[in-house]
Amino acid sequence: MTSSDYFQRLQKDFKNLDKEIIFQVWTWRKKDVDETVEILNFISKNSTSPEQQKILMQLLQIFGDCLSKEQILESWNASDRAFGDTTGKLVEMSFVMDINEIEEENDLKITREICLDVLWNLLNFPTKTKYRQIDNNALLRNLQDKCQKLNENIDDILADMTIYLQKIGFDKGNDGNWYFQNMNVEKLWKCYQSVINDQLMYCTVFQLFICICK
Template sequence: MLAQLRKRFSKIDKEIISDAIKWFGENVKETEDILTWLTENTTNLQQQHYLMYLVQLFGNKLGKTAILQVWSNCNQILVDTNMKLREICATSNLNELNVNEVIREMCLHILWNILKYPKHIKYRQIHKQALYNYLSKKCHTLGADFECVFVNMQELLQYYGFKVEDNDNWYCQYNHTQLLHLWNCYRSAIDQQIMYVFILLSIKQMI
């Protein structure tokens, strides 16, 4: 099955094909459908991985059409699409909204410190256990899903440019180009924060 799919979908990364087979429990039709969808809506390997990640994360709650629309509206930026899709799901699930807020608050804190003190090494290093403890406490306070928060937080750290060191902690190297990327991420998080307040107020009115 794997060999046949690789031959048929030669433009799709072989790792994604393997993931699709596992994800759909070797259901040939569903696997072919998702690979066809990726072929039609992506132009490079990075986009394939990003869209596959989003489908795995949100596919059970939102259809591929909705995911693709948000992806397009967010200019194919993973972090923005991720946040937006989470907020869409959160409109019917307050816990999801709290998950999003914990992640956003942590992201704003990390990004602001780096942008304010770009050459200070201590703001480019994140102790994994300290991050774990803080997020765990915050999730407990808000009643948010800690596992979901921690997994997505690590994904975002990678997107920001952090890498895991040998000691299992996170480190982000300094360069001018990256600062622009982080500034755009910060602006996006601020915009999402405003939307969060609006959605939270709307949900509380419905409860």
């Protein structure tokens, strides 16, 4: 059977699922029939409306590599199937690494800590306006404090932070402060996962977000 034949078969077997959902899962799993059927069965059994199907699929795409389908479903149900609340719980469950135990250069450590704070707040509180904006003076004070404690040059770290904020989706306003506009949870989660990956101690934040947040 051709890929087209398999896809048509999936549409017949999962008539209760939206065609767009079937296509997205089919594409996401790189047209692997067994994996696609497994995920479609899971979505079919645990969601009703097209909106719920889409939410559950997005959660599986974002967190499926680090959490089981059962963990994702349990958190979703416990959050009354609200996407934002579920995302916050799943992010917390996925955060299994204590970054303070990672040995790395001080400049990268400073930038990493601030990056994680920003990403954590956006993922955990997606509807809170205060986490979508960063006071530039407060950012400078935070950086200055960390740099003084670790005897680092703030200019180089500030340059990295500026690039990071732009890559993740912040724009600098006319008042000099930073504002985040478009909420792309999947993109943010990929950035978050990459920052806490211990292999990144050998990379610069500039390289990280050029590659990941595109």
